[in-house]
Amino acid sequence: MQISPTLRNVGLGLAAGLIGTLAMTLGQKAEMALTERPPSNEPAQAVEKVGGFSVADEQSEQLLSTGVHFAYGIALGAGLAALDEVAEPARTALYFVATQVTGMAVLQALELDGKPSEWDGPTAAIDVGHHLVYAVVAGLAYTGGKRLLVGR
Secondary structure (H helix, E strand, O other): OOOOHHHHHHHHHHHHHHHHHHHHHHHHHHHHHHHOOOOOOHHHHHHHHHHOOOOOOHHHHHHHHHHHHHHHHHHHOHHHHHOOOOOOOHHHHHHHHHHHHHHHHHHHHOOOOOOHHHOOHHHHHHHHHHHHHHHHHHHHHHHHHHHHHOOO
16 A cells, blocks of 8 residues: 555654654753743643633643643644655745744734743743754654655
């Protein structure tokens, strides 16, 4: 059975999104250890706001945040498939911009506490840095996957 190129690319994008999310998460853990910043609950808050519910306690909210963070990062990987015809490094650059803007737009639209319009310089730099790690690692994973499977 032959898989269509589009389906293959979407699968590669989702896998690349997972790899990018893992790298971003490790970077966030290191940054939080250095800056003593607590973990963000914004992913859980977004789902709670959209879903019209609240989780019972802080531990549950953190677990929900982690799950949403990974689901969101993996799903965004499909964007790499949409940009498949764009040559590197432009594909990863466009992907970075798209993921950064998407994340900021969601926070702003949901009017969460950490909305980008209220960020100071260090907060913005940390957020951009984490998304840059995500996009570059996901972009490299996607390109590597394509080379392994297709030879391009």
